[in-house]
Amino acid sequence: NAGVTQTPKFQVLKTGQSMTLQCAQDMNHNSMYWYRQDPGMGLRLIYYSASEGTTDKGEVPNGYNVSRLNKREFSLRLESAAPSQTSVYFCATQETGLNLMMFFGSGTQLSVL
Amino acid sequence: DAKTTQPPSMDCAEGRAANLPCNHSTISGNEYVYWYRQIHSQGPQYIIHGLKNNETNEMASLIITEDRKSSTLILPHATLRDTAVYYCIVGSYNTDKLIFGTGTRLQVFP
Numbered sequence: 001n002a003g004v005t006q007t008p009k010f011q012v013l014k015t016g017q018s019m020t021l022q023c024a025q026d027m028n029h030n031s032m033y034w035y036r037q038d039p040g041m042g043l044r045l046i047y048y049s050a051s052e053g054t055t056d057k058g059e060v061p062n063g064y065n066v067s068r069l070n071k072r073e074f075s076l077r078l079e080s081a082a083p084s085q086t087s088v089y090f091c092a093t094q095e096t097g098l099n100l101m102m103f104f105g106s107g108t109q110l111s112v113l
Numbered sequence: 114d115a116k117t118t119q120p121p122s123m124d125c126a127e128g129r130a131a132n133l134p135c136n137h138s139t140i141s142g143n144e145y146v147y148w149y150r151q152i153h154s155q156g157p158q159y160i161i162h163g164l165k166n167n168e169t170n171e172m173a174s175l176i177i178t179e180d181r182k183s184s185t186l187i188l189p190h191a192t193l194r195d196t197a198v199y200y201c202i203v204g205s206y207n208t209d210k211l212i213f214g215t216g217t218r219l220q221v222f223p
Contacts, residue, residue, distance in 0.1 A: 033210070033211075041215065042198075042200065042215040042216055043157065043200075043213040044213070045212060045213075056210075090157075094211075100145065100204045100211060101147075101162070102157070103159075104155075104156025105156055106156055109154075
């Protein structure tokens with residue numbers, strides 16, 4: 001089992017470019033999350049999806065959109081990238097209702113020039 | 114959701130016990146205490162969680178005070194590979210989002 005898979009692992013964008021970060025899980029979990037982590041900082045929640053077809057804003061949603069394509073996949077889109085979005089992005093999953101044990105992907109390191 | 118307060122950094126000698134404190138004075142009755150750690154730039158890893166009783170697993174022990182306003186994560190015999198940022202988080206089974214703070218950076222030295 002791969003667990004939580006994020007693609008790409010690294011990406012460099014120019015200001016104003018768009019891109020989509022992909023996340024897929026094979027754990028059959030209902031909830032999926034996108035976090036960002038700036039250098040030396042903790043994780044901040046961008047968006048989350050408690051189940052297929054639903055999405056909600058987290059702490060720092062501005063500049064991002066998400067799509068819960070199906071139970072397995074949860075994508076994060078930057079429509080017009082800005083240097084302030086330079087960060088490491090982590091996707092995570094959780095089985096709602098059982099416990100708060102979350103499983104994280106290995107991250108996507110994004111640089112916006 | 115209750116907030117947590119952790120010291121920004123701690124040191125521990127290899128082979129000694131590492132005791133990481135967490136304050137969660139506003140925790141509510143149905144909220145659990147969870148600990149995660151993040152090694153270097155990897156994704157956070159679950160360590161342990163508890164409600165009011167002390168818990169132990171192969172990685173660590175969790176001691177929760179009787180009033181549940183604080184807890185301590187104990188790594189009984191710290192190794193260099195335990196050098197990481199440790200996050201204390203509280204939430205209930207109804208919580209649909211976990212809020213991470215800045216955590217405690219534990220440095221284990223030889």
